[in-house]
Ligand SMILES: Cc1cc2nc3c(=O)[nH]c(=O)nc-3n(C[C@H](O)[C@H](O)[C@H](O)COP(=O)(O)OP(=O)(O)OC[C@H]3O[C@@H](n4cnc5c(N)ncnc54)[C@H](O)[C@@H]3O)c2cc1C
C-alpha cells in the first residue's frame with residue numbers, strides 16, 4: 387500500500403500545483419500509515435530529489451521524450467502501470483487541465499472511485515470521505531469512495547504546502563509507452579505572465595472600466611503585485627480582454643489568496659468563479675453593488691480616481707519609484 | 708459523420724444553493740433546471756455548426772437521467788439535433804453515468820463525442836475522460852476551438868497559462884468550453900420541430916458506482932466588508948499588507 391502523486395510538468399518545469407499535490411499526498415500517506423511516492427513523465431529540468439522536501443520518499447521517472455507530447459490516453463496507461471508496480475491504493479493529481487484529462491481515464495483503468503476538486507485531506511475515520519467543491523464554489527460535498535483504490539484531484543490553491551526537509555530517491559521506472567494518438571502541434575503560452583489558475587494574487591476588471599484603453603489600471607497594479615489579470619464575462623465577450631481571462635461560472639474558477647475586483651458588479655455567476663479566494667477586495671462606485679456582500683475589503687468610489695492612488699501606495703510599499 | 712453530444716441537467720446559475728434531509732440532499736424546491744451551460748452553448752452549438760456545414764451529419768443528443776430531464780432534452784432538440792436518447796436512471800455516480808454513455812456510444816458508430824468541460828453542480832470534469840477510456844478512444848479536454856481538416860480533428864485546448872493546438876484522427880472524445888461556439892437562442896421553428904423529433908428512452912446497463920455523497924456543507928459566511936473611504940485608498944494597501952498579509 388502507498389500513495390502515488392502525479393507530478394505535472396510543462397516544458398520541463400514542475401507546476402506549482404504539483405507541489406501542493408505532493409504535500410497533500412504525503413499527508414494523506416501519513417494518515418494511512420504509509421509513504422508517498424511520485425511519478426514524473428517526460429524530460430524534466432527541475433531537481434526531482436527536491437520533492438523530498440514536500441514529503442515524497444521516492445520519485446519514479448519515465449524520461450521518455452515522447453511523453454513531452456501530452457496525450458491523456460498514453461499518460462493514463464503509464465500511470466496505471468506505475469500505480470500497479472508501486473502498489474498504490476491512492477493516486478493524487480492536481481485538478482488542473484492535465485489532471486482533469488488523465489484522472490478520469492485512470493479511474494476506469496484502476497476501477498478506482500474519483501473525487502475531483504478536493505479541498506481537504508481525506509477523512510479516514512469511517513471509510514474514506516473527501517470534501518470537494520461543488521455548485522461552482524457555492525458549497526462542498528463530502529464524497530464517500532467505496533472502491534478499494536481511490537483517486538483524488540486536488541483543487542489548486544486550496545491546500546497549504548508544507549515542507550518537511552529531506553530528499554527523495556529518484557529512480558527510472560520501466561513501463562511500456564504507447565504511441566500518442568493526439569499530436570500536440572503547437573503550444574502558445576503567454577510569456578512572462580503568471581498563469582491565472584496558479585496565481586496567488588489576481589487583479590480583475592469589469593465593464594465599469596469603460597473600455598480596453600483603461601486596462602492599464604488593472605495591468606499596472608498586477609505587474610506591481612506579481613499578479614495575474616482576469617475579467618468578467620461581458621468584458622471578454624466584447625473582446626476588451628482575451629477569453630482565457632474570463633472568470634466565473636462559465637469561465638475559469640480560481641482560488642487565489644487575494645482577488646481584487648475593479649468595476650465588477652458581482653453577479654452570482656461571476657462570484658461562482660472567485661468565491662473561494664481567501665481575501666476579496668472590491669472597488670465599485672455603486673454602494674449597492676452585490677459584490678460588496680462577498681468582499682473582505684471595499685472602496686465605494688470611482689475606479690478612475692481610486693486606482694491611481696492604490697497604484698501609488700503599492701509603489702511606495704514595494705519601493706518602486 | 709455521426710456526432711453524439713452528452714447533455715446534463717443542472718440548476719439554473721442563479722439557483723439558491725441549500726440542502727435538505729440533514730444536509731444530504733440538494734434542496735430542489737423552486738429550482739429552475741437548465742441544460743448545463745457548457746453542454747448547451749459550446750458542445751451542442753459547435754455540433755450543430757458542424758451539421759450545418761455538412762448536411763449529411765447525423766447529430767444525436769444523450770442524457771442520463773430520469774423523466775424530469777425531458778424538458779431540457781426538448782430544449783436541446785429545439786436548438787438542433789436529429790434525435791435524443793435518454794438512459795433512464797437517477798444514479799449520479801460519475802463512473803455509473805460514464806458507463807451508460809459508453810454503452811450507448813459503443814454500437815452507435817459515432818465519429819465524435821462531445822461533452823461539456825464540467826457540470827456546474829457537481830464540477831466533476833470527469834465524465835468525458837471516463838467515456839473515452841471505456842471506449843479506448845483519445846480524449847481532448849477543455850477545448851476552446853474545434854475544426855475538421857482533411858478528416859482529422861484540429862482542436863485548440865486550454866492549458867495553464869495559454870493554449871495548445873492538437874491534432875487527432877476520429878473517433879474522438881472532446882470536452883468543450885468557452886470559445887468553441889457562441890450561445891444560441893432556440894427559434895419558433897426549432898421549438899415546434901423539437902416536439903416531433905424522436906426521444907428514445909433506454910434502460911441502464913449494469914455498472915458499478917464507486918462514490919456517493921455523504922453530506923453537503925455550505926462555506927462559512929464572510930464576516931462582512933470593511934469599507935475604506937475613497938479619498939484614502941492608500942489605507943487599503945496598508946490593511947492588505949499589515950492586516951490581511953495578502954500583499
Ligand atoms: C448562465 C450565465 C452564466 C454567466 N457566467 C458568467 C461568468 O462566468 N462570469 C461573469 O463574470 N459573468 C457571467 N455571467 C454574466 C453575469 O450575470 C453578469 O452580467 C456579469 O458578470 C457582469 O459583468 P460586469 O460586472 O463586468 O458588468 P456590469 O454588471 O455592467 O457591472 C459593472 C460594474 O461597474 C461599476 N462601475 C461603473 N463605473 C465605475 C467606475 N467608474 N468605477 C468603479 N465602478 C464602476 C458599476 O457600478 C457596476 O457594478 C453569466 C450570466 C449567465 C446568465
Ligand SMILES: Nc1ncnc2c1ncn2[C@@H]1O[C@H](COP(=O)(O)O)[C@@H](O)[C@H]1O
Pocket residue numbers: 713714715716743745746750769770771772801804821822823824825826829830831832833834835
Ligand atoms: N447525466 C448526464 N447525462 C449526459 N451527459 C452527462 C451527464 N452528466 C455529465 N454529462 C456530460 O459530462 C460532462 C462533464 O460532467 P462532469 O464530469 O459531471 O463535470 C457534462 O458537461 C456533460 O456533457
